[in-house]
Amino acid sequence: MTLSVLGSLEIYIGGRKIALTPQRRALLATLAIEANHVVSIDRLLDEIWGEAPSQTAAGRVRTLVSDVRMALGAVGPKVIVTRNSGYLLDLEHTELDVTAFTALTQEANLAHSQGRAEAAIELFDEALDLWRGEPLADLRGPLGISETQRLLGVRRAAIEARAEIKLARGQHVDVIAEMTSLAGEYPLSERPHALLMHALHACGRPAEALRTYRDLHSRFVAELGIEPSLQLRELHQKLLADDLVPGPAEWHRGARLWRRLCLLPPDIGDFIGRSAEIKSITAAWKKRASSPAIVAISGFPGVGKTTLALHVAHQSRSRFADGQLYAHLHGASAAPREPAEVLAEMLSSLGVDGAHIPDGAEERAALFRDRIADREVLIVLDDARDEAQVEPLLPGTPNCGILITSRGPLSGLPGTQRVALEVPSEDEACDLLRSAIGQERISREPQAAREILQRCGRLPLAVRIAGARLAARPSWPLRQLAARLSDDSTRLDELVARRMDLRASIQLSYDMLSAADRRAFRLIGVASLDTLTDWSITALLGVPAREADRSVETLVAVGLMTAHDIDAAGQPRYQCHNLIRDFAIDVADETASQQELREAMARLVLAATARVRAATSAMPLPLIPMDLDAMPRTEPSRADRSWLGAERANLTALVLSAARTGNVRAAADLVAWTAPFLLASGHYNEATHMLDAVHLAATHAGDSATGTRMGLLRLQRVEDERVAAGAGRMHVKSGTHRGSEVG
Template sequence: MQICISNLRRLFTAHGYPTAILTRTNGYMLQVDERQIDSFTFEAYVSQARRARDNHGLDEAIKHYRQALDLWRGPALGGMRSRLVQLWANELNEHRIAANEECIELELELGMHHELIGELTRLVKAYPLREGLVGQLMVALYRSERQAEALQVYRDARTMMVDELGIEPHERLQQLEYLILTSAEDLDLAEQPGQAAPRRSSEAAKPPTMIPGAIADFTGRDAQVRLIREKIINSPAGAVRFAVPTVAIIGRAGIGKSTLAVHCAHDVAELFPDGQLFASLHGGTPNPTSPTNVLERFLRALGVPGHDIPDALEQRAELYRTLLAERRTLVVLDDANGEHQVSPLLPGNAQSAVIITSRTRLGGLAGVLHVDLDVLDATQSMRLISQIAGEERVQADPRSSANLAELCEGLPLALRIAGSRLAARPHWDIRQLVNRLEDETRRLDELKHGEMGIRASLSLTYEGLSGPARRLFRLLAALNSHVLPAWAAAAALDQPIFVAHDLLDELADTHFIEATDAGLGVRTHYRFHDLIRVFAKERLAAEEPPAERAAALERILSAQLVLTAKAQNREFGFIEFPEPPIDQHPSLPDQLVDQLVAAPLEWFERERRFLVASIHQAMQAGFAELCWRLTAVTTKFFEARAYLDDWRETHKLALEAARQAQDRLGQATMLFKIGTLSLTEQRFSNARHVLEAAAEIFADLHDDPRRAMVDSRLAILDRLSGRFENASKRFDRALSLLGGGVNADSVYILYSQAKLYLDCERPDDSYRLLSEVLEFARSSGDRRLRAQVLFRLGETHFSKQDFEPGEEAYAEAMTAVREIGDRIGEAFVLLGLGTARFHQGELATVGDLLGQARDLAKATRQRLVEMQAITGLGELALATGDAPRAQALLTEAGDFFAEVELPLLEAEARVLLKRAYLATGDQAAAEAEEIRIQYLVEQIDPLPAQHIRDRLAEAQHGGR
């Protein structure tokens, strides 16, 4: 149970709720706000819906009902066999189905019977004895002119009730059957709001029907179709509709705006018996259609002779609105480029409706429902390809079909082109087309069939941009990253950030790029889609000279170096390896930098992928010094957030760049940081080898400060191995090279030396050093250093038997590591606290603390901490009489310490293991462990060796 609770606590903590589970004397308590529990949220939405319904706000009521129902994922508390739990679950399920019935009742009142048939069919199948649902399904089917099916639903329900319950359906259901049998038009079956008005007589003039043919293979977009239909059909209950229902479908080129508009137009066409008008406005081209010309076409379609059509735009618009004043007409305006092109074409009669498609939002039109289109998901993409190229063909090679959908990025135009090419070439297999599309340089050439083409579609939008926006679009393609921050645009252009933002907004308005949810304001990030990025690269190669491409890239990388260095300085209180001095970047004034890196760790999380991509690109472009310097200022962030894969990948890359450029300082710097990584990953032999190589280069360069840093890392390796004397000499030499004092260069050396003092049983000296370092950490603002020093102070206090200040130091350290999201630091604190509690004899909480430390260390790949926690758990098992468990745990820990060549820690684990064998009477195994321990003692210094011998003697006599 404790393990389960511990796992839950970690999950809650990872999502920002560290105090969600509280320990009580008789168990545990979940402490969260009611608004964070979905059942309370469900009831709140239902209450809002009922209030809105009682106030005749049917649209609002339906919205709240649907919000409530959307929270559900299957039956409440499914799979829980507890009778008590199921009693409450049944109550919740009853509330759900009641809310569903109430919602459907309102939707039927608003004429949404077509959309409800599928949902009602599923509900009746799940709840066949609920007569309310049966009646609603009968009503929906009857209104949809499916009388026979409505009657069959009644007959099935009656059979079920008679067979299962021995009763006839309620009188209301029987009355409903009678009304359907007699084709009644009154009571509940009268025409509802949103149903079509009577058609014109056959003598009337034929209304215009200009909508293009329906799309047979239309796929997906169910939610958007529903939104559009609701906007066009429904009006507030009991109110007169004054404004013309207008929908604007927004999206980038090829996203399927026109297809959706035509599909929806056909879906609601019967509701507009006086005609459907359609015009392509060509807003994405250099020569859009003028509203004056569109009005001429519309007026002629409405029966106005050519000689009676006015010349002026305003007069044509007035005549147009007059003609539509008594008509129910649907107007579809495809590919609009702005409000000015659309406004004269809007009817004045609220019984009409308008559907617009555009690549930009039409914020100047009041009351417009904007429906933003995104790409199709994988399932919808596969379905569209199947409908065009043939389902059997897709099913024969599902993997290649999935690859094809991915290469088309779910873009409907690209999918249609790909499907059409396959349909036109039945001798091709799908893999053949995939192979062609995988070549990025030819992708746009391959995505062309007949008059359909991605490049042509994108070119129209590109030509409609301003000159500066087109240039920014090209320069951003010089970056290998799909996601880029706004400041990178400013650096690419060498312009202030507000200029870059205006141009980015222009690109976003045309959907060439899109804002991500990574940040707001100056922290906004933008994303390129693959197909658009391929097009942008083509424009870059065709229109930008190589020198300008390289200059723009260098400006971006230089700006990245400035930002990362200043973020490191703000978070950690100093910049490692700052030479040469980092000056202000022209496009990044101090005020902007302060805004961007105000919260350095949050900034790093937003920028991490772009940072890694920048390092790769610096290497590829031959900017060796920029590459290794940029890499160097990321190390602290990678270490603090345990991004070990990024750390390893970028630093090896930068080392290779420095070697190719024969940059000795760069090589030594990267070797030092790679050695630090190996130390962090507990690859100690490799760490020593790499660090010694770095020390040799720094010595050749007469670089004492950096040589001191390398010596301090080698001293840590000596300490871990039990060679305390060597460690002490290295620490002293490192501090001597730095000239003494507590500063940014010496602080980590002093902190590490304090641990050596603690191991050498000199807690007072350790406390003195840590007090000095803590003062520096607080003044410098280095939160991670402060947390580490507090942890070490807690360890020092406990070694001196000062338990209360030790607990306080650990508590403050835990708060600090959680504030900065340092999961490795949290594992260390849990390990220290569990070990301290064990030596105090407070065994009740030790297992939970050490178990959390072990699990967190394992998750962050801190094997050394994990095995130290396992050693502690083994000792706890011994203390509580579980010798077999102790043997298993201590064997695992001892074998690991042997593998990484840490004789002191291995010896400590094997002393405990010997005790475990003695506890079970396995004398032979105990003697084998003692031989191994004696061998290990010979490899370490006298002080720790004597400590091991003392513990070995205690073990022999059963002591602890």
């Protein structure tokens, strides 16, 4: 289906024009200008019936939607989607002339920045040919009026940009005709008058150029009570002195003519959650400071950084009245964009002729800062690699805002507010899945839906991929996808849908690493711990602490790890998302030897055992045969208790992992020193589970000595209450252990 709103609404399906009544046209036009966004019923009432809709109008909206869907035939139900709060026009099934116009003008600006003037003119011509009259002619509500003014402004900017290129190419006659018409439409706008003055002067018609200025000057004084800008007055003086260089360069460098523009890609239609992050970002814009407000959003691949940035940018458009710029920096790719290239593109978008864009990056940065000085402009820099790529793109005046997305935190940018994006809550992740497949399928299989979210780690990209696969197969039971996602070894192979590929997204970060950092990433992933600390990473890698620190910093910088928090023992903890760990295990299986992996885990278990032994040396009831009278009578220090509590989950996981992979004696040593702490702190089931796991592994391995040792410990576990009663050192309630003995 093709929708045209750059004029009165026209609808074509398969080349056939569809006729609609005025109210149905108004409804469809309203949905079109808010394409991929939910339009509330109240907004539709305002646009269709004005400020005083009838009491039955809300019901009439539902009838109109039904009528429009019927008129559109088979495509109707797909293109107009019902939401709880209103309706949404899904652009996946629709071609919209406004979208085509925006894409063509962006291509034209890019061609101009690359010095392809003829191609730029052709693209502007193609874009402007889409206009058939006043846009949104079917709408007269507040949304229609404001959007009409915006679209007319965008059209005017395109005409002016095309005129500048023509003027630089010597096509002065064309410029005179176009700018005479545009100056007539906008009698108080300086830019078309300035271009007209340049073109008239270049054609040898200085008297007409001077008369153009005098007429504009008279209107300014009579209607506004002010003089034209200083730059336009200076242009007039040069005309009087016949001292004007042909072409618009003087005007660009001196007059600062400005055209408001928005280069943001579309906002996402089903944006969900992130209210705290949005509040934090928008609060940064409100702070008054002597430098621009910089916000950097960082996080794992696929966590939704770009989605959040674009959503906030669209929400903040009114705050940045002079426009919004956007540049994709491809920082996570093998070929990140050079700042000089990005600056040339943005300068061209701001109307600087390609012939007058300097060659050097520093000169381009200076001109860029000059062009946006004192303007309220929001600059979105998407997918930045590092601080060096970003710094030349920053403005110099405080009215601007900069919103950066990066896999790493860009900690070297001073004065930056950082937003570390975590996975959304379970409810928000469920809402995201629901937006793709509908509530009915989730209600039919709620447990399978929860399993899908759990196995996707609530990572937005993974949830979107799962939703897209399920949406493409409406009859596919959710439990089938949940079952496929349950296999760790093939989970990433399942998370691919059309152009969305989670493995490919993670691969971009992995490809940025050195050989040493790739090894670090693989070993950290294979450890399969929820969080790690500096000591555990150093032990895994088997390298000096400083070298391990550098690898951690690199992995955080490329988004493969995040600095999670500071634990109760004061240790910084680092985290890998479970799907990123799956990727690490995959590449480890392909590139690392089993001996290397076993040695890494052995180092980690050995280091953990040494630390636990030091922390528990003062504890009562160490699970080793010894004389009760010789048992220590002191309590562990507060620091030791804090460390043991912070590492409890990892210590349990390491014992089970070592037992499962055949490191039976190492597991036995670790459990002998860890179990007392677990028993003393009330974690009886964990202690029992560890003892049973090591005993079973020793039995299977034929290690009778270790098996006997674990058997004695299990028996001692049964007798711990008796010992506690006799020694008075186990501060547990009587009867806690009865009925829980291990066979």
